[in-house]
Amino acid sequence: MTTSPVSLLVAKLADDIRSGKLLPGARLPTHRQLAVRHGVAVASASKVYAQLTSMGLVIGETGRGTFVRDRPQQREWDSGDEARLSASTVDLSFNHPTWPGQADLLRTMLRELASCGDLAALLHQQPPGGRRHERRIVAAFLARARGIRAEAEQVFLVNGAQQGLDIAVRALLRPHDAVAVDALTYPGFKMLAEIQGLALQPVPGAPEGPDLEALDALCRRQRIRAIYAMPTLHNPLGWVLTAGQRGRLAEIARRHDCLLIEDASYAYLADNAPPALATLAPERTVHISSLSKSVASGLRFGFVVVPETCAGRVKAVIRASYWSLPSVVTTMATRWVANGTVARQEKLMRSEARRRQAIARDVLSGMDVAAHPASLFLWLRLPEDLRMDRVTTALAACGIAVSKAEAYATTRHAPHALRLGLASMPAERIRPVLGQVRGVIERFPV
Numbered sequence: 001m002t003t004s005p006v007s008l009l010v011a012k013l014a015d016d017i018r019s020g021k022l023l024p025g026a027r028l029p030t031h032r033q034l035a036v037r038h039g040v041a042v043a044s045a046s047k048v049y050a051q052l053t054s055m056g057l058v059i060g061e062t063g064r065g066t067f068v069r070d071r072p073q074q075r076e077w078d079s080g081d082e083a084r085l086s087a088s089t090v091d092l093s094f095n096h097p098t099w100p101g102q103a104d105l106l107r108t109m110l111r112e113l114a115s116c117g118d119l120a121a122l123l124h125q126q127p128p129g130g131r132r133h134e135r136r137i138v139a140a141f142l143a144r145a146r147g148i149r150a151e152a153e154q155v156f157l158v159n160g161a162q163q164g165l166d167i168a169v170r171a172l173l174r175p176h177d178a179v180a181v182d183a184l185t186y187p188g189f190k191m192l193a194e195i196q197g198l199a200l201q202p203v204p205g206a207p208e209g210p211d212l213e214a215l216d217a218l219c220r221r222q223r224i225r226a227i228y229a230m231p232t233l234h235n236p237l238g239w240v241l242t243a244g245q246r247g248r249l250a251e252i253a254r255r256h257d258c259l260l261i262e263d264a265s266y267a268y269l270a271d272n273a274p275p276a277l278a279t280l281a282p283e284r285t286v287h288i289s290s291l292s293k294s295v296a297s298g299l300r301f302g303f304v305v306v307p308e309t310c311a312g313r314v315k316a317v318i319r320a321s322y323w324s325l326p327s328v329v330t331t332m333a334t335r336w337v338a339n340g341t342v343a344r345q346e347k348l349m350r351s352e353a354r355r356r357q358a359i360a361r362d363v364l365s366g367m368d369v370a371a372h373p374a375s376l377f378l379w380l381r382l383p384e385d386l387r388m389d390r391v392t393t394a395l396a397a398c399g400i401a402v403s404k405a406e407a408y409a410t411t412r413h414a415p416h417a418l419r420l421g422l423a424s425m426p427a428e429r430i431r432p433v434l435g436q437v438r439g440v441i442e443r444f445p446v
């Protein structure tokens with residue numbers, strides 16, 4: 001039983017936060033006010049806030065006070081058991097990059113926006129796909145940072161890579177079209193395919209990438225309209241295709257007249273990757289990426305580069321659906337792109353990912369792990385006779401949420417494996433949390 005005044009107060013405030021009685025962002029009483037209100041010492045009030053902070057429920061900002069934390073790890077949008085994560089769960093199933101300085105970056109930008117000459121322009125409707133000067137900024141960034149040459153008219157601003165995929169599919173494919181995908185692929189594309197009625201055709205994976213001969217054979221057997229690929233930092237396996245593999249992939253797409261959907265959401269993490277598919281086969285590649293994995297997943301800013309011949313259809317779909325992004329978002333994001341913030345942040349995340357991955361490798365050494373050294377996630381294969389479900393249930397009981405292989409599998413049988421995201425938790429939690437994961441797995445009788 002919890003009887004100390006501190007524990008009682010922690011439990012009460014935690015309850016109020018979890019039940020929504022105290023809303024995210026609400027300012028909490030000062031330590032002194034809390035002490036007076038509940039008849040406890042100021043030191044006890046400080047202990048209460050320290051415990052709530054370590055539970056991830058509140059956040060203290062120097063000189064400003066203590067606030068109820070907005071909790072991205074609460075996956076209110078999902079249904080199902082795994083989604084009912086408590087506020088204190090460590091969520092390794094999503095990668096929401098959080099980094100020191102994120103709040104300051106936003107604060108500075110909001111001040112900059114507030115003092116800009118024509119503030120009302122932020123309330124103006126944008127043309128479908130974005131304002132030309134902002135599309136130009138993104139086109140210049142793609143040339144500089146990714147080696148992709150495209151006119152501003154081929155670049156469309158979207159609400160994250162997921163919407164980019166949706167727009168591409170709706171503009172360029174039809175229900176029942178067959179799309180080749182990796183046997184393990186990004187779950188968001190699977191969901192989209194289901195909603196849009198696409199027929200996904202799995203291509204077996206070799207350790208270093210898709211089996212391209214199997215892909216070629218598949219394209220010879222049946223009409224494949226598109227190939228969905230993540231050539232640089234594949235989610236979940238982390239592979240980076242060589243120049244030779246990319247050339248072969250482009251050649252297969254050309255020979256069988258397939259559209260290439262290149263998802264580059266995590267590509268920025270790999271230093272010196274070979275050229276993007278969009279440079280090898282620009283006439284048939286839709287290249288999609290966002291700032292979700294480098295700057296912030298809640299910013300909702302992404303971009304799609306399409307072949308010139310597809311721009312009209314893409315624009316029509318955008319016009320018929322979301323029309324344009326909010327100008328506040330595009331102004332902030334393109335200013336960060338233009339003033340070098342995004343490039344700096346990408347560099348920072350590359351070294352942060354390497355650091356996190358090295359810790360993870362160390363903690364999980366001897367286990368069957370597949371990951372790129374600069375990846376923000378890893379693929380942990382479980383011993384054959386270990387049931388994935390039992391492991392995830394045991395991990396959930398310890399307050400750790402992970403993704404199961406079945407979310408990624410496009411084949412009937414999913415391998416027994418887990419994907420662990422390393423971006424959402426503070427770096428200092430990686431060692432203890434992965435140590436717990438290891439402990440749980442090793443406790444199961446094999």
Ligand SMILES: Cc1ncc(COP(=O)(O)O)c(C=O)c1O
Pocket residue numbers: 159160161162163186188230235263265266289290291292293297301302
């Ligand atoms: C491979 C891949 N593509 C697309 C997305 C969607 O990203 P966004 O948040 O930019 O919509 C994700 C997000 O996890 C991803 O992993």
